[in-house]
Amino acid sequence: MKAYIVGGAVRDRLLGLPLADRDYVVVGATPDDMIALGYQPVGKDFPVFLHPQTHEEYALARTERKSGRGYKGFKVYAAPDVTLEEDLRRRDLTINAMAEDAAGTLVDPYGGQDDLAARVFRHVSGTFAEDPVRILRVARFAARFTDFAVAPETNVLMRQMVDNGEVDALVPERVWQEVARGLMEAQPSRMFQVLRDCGALVRLFPEIDRLFGVPQPPEHHPEVDTGVHVMRVVDWAARQGFSLPVRFAALTHDLGKGTTPPEQWPRHHGHEARSADLVRALSERIRVPADCRELAVAVAREHGNVQRALELRAGTVVELLERVDAFRRPERFEEFLRACECDFRGRPGYEDKAFPAPEYLRQALQAAQTIDAAGVARQADPARIRDAIFQARTQAVAAWRARAKD
Structure with a gap:
């Protein structure tokens, strides 16, 4: 029985990156052996155990055989006769198919160290093709390791x-899980580029794929291409x-431009709705x-109304604040403004350009919040409370704007 550190921990140590989690594979053991040593079984699909002191995960060396479609369509074989090399062979990429023993000796049967040096994502074997989640994983790794490229093969x-x-057999929850993780990496656009290069983007996210090649007015979008803009x-x-909700909003804010009839290009009237x-x-x-x-x-x-915020009438500003629930959810309103600013900044030459709209709307909210909504409600006709509060807020915003102009 022998335990090895495997996968991402080995890869990240060789790259000089901090280690978040360590996973272990155990060769030459049975589940009964692990339980006898005090390990706690937790694996559902294959034998995984928690160390009795460190609570780190130890998985028995295993092989897998494809038995159906999708990432769950496998039969797992875990037994003492499965070698470390056999276990590593079922992994996705060579850079994730390395191991270290307790003495720190590197086991690298598939050239992972060379591919790390070459900055290449390369599959270990043809078994890569048996698990479609691996496409998403490669794309996610591309967003994290921004100087790596996918091997042509x-x-x-x-x-x-x-x-x-x-x-097509990927379950929705797993798609979201991988994409969410990719959005939180250093350069999320690389995830979508990898998916697009292999043809997966149009199958998984046709709404995003069709943005590429759709032009926008160059006077407002020097990058012209909508897909380029969104990236x-x-x-x-x-x-x-920024947070995951802001990044997802940034990714999806212009999906409607992909449905604009070509005869209307480069304008996209009504794309917001x-x-x-x-x-x-x-x-x-x-999901x-x-x-x-x-x-x-x-x-x-x-987002179009935010871009035009300084041109809106006071009542229209208050309507906008109400629609985005700014009065009840000010923290969410801040995230809303951040996402809208990302839209503005995601254009060549706009990175440092003045964009007063977010601060303008923050101050408008503060002005509208100065009214005593409860007091207004007490004095209003019960059938017109909502309208009375709206009018009071509008007057407060108008008064604030008048003072600001002076």
Whole structure:
């Protein structure tokens, strides 16, 4: 019985990166052996155990045989006669198929160290094609390791997986899990570029794929291409360290431009409402959590109004604040403004350009909040309380704007 550190911990140590978690594989043991040593069994699909002191995960060396479609269509064989090399061979990429023993000796049967040096994502073996989640994992790794490239033969294999329908077997929850993790990496646009290069983007996210090649007015969008713009927006959000809801909103704010009839290009009249509908449908399809979905819908629907905020009448500003629930959810309102600013900044030459709209709306909210809503409600006709509060807020915003002009 011998335990090895495997996978990401070995990779990250060789890259000089901090180690978050360590996973172990155990060769030459049975489940009974592990339990006798005090390990706690936790694996559902294959034998995994928690160390009695450190609570780190130890998995028995195993092989897998494809038995059905999708990432759960496997039969697992875990027994003392499974070698370390056999266990490593079932892993996705060579850079994740290395191990270290207790003395720190590196075991690298598939050239992972060379591929780390060459900055290449390369599949270990043809078994890569048996698990469609691996396409998403490669794409996610591309967003994290921004100077790595997918090996040509691995891209060919991923495209074959798309073409034979294997990627269609992915369950929505797993798609969201991997994409959410990729959005939180250093350069999320690389995830979508990898998916697009192998043909998976159009199958998994047709709403995003069809943005590429759709022109926008060059006077407002020097980058012209809508897909390019959206990738710049989501990367800007990542560089600012913004939250997952902000990054998802940045990704989806312009989905409606993909449905603009070509004869209307480069204008996209009404794309905000179409974007909001598409965000709802996408969120339902891949089970996006409520906080991400709600913010993304608000940003898709209202980002054009934010860009024009200084031109809006006082009453229209208050209506905007009410629609995005700014009075009840000020923290969410801040995330809304961050996502809208990402939209503005995601254009060449706009990174340092003045964008007064967010601060203007913050101050408008503060002005509207100065009224005593409860007091207004007590004095109003019960049938017109909502209208009375709205009028009071509008007057407060108008008065604030008049003072600001003076």
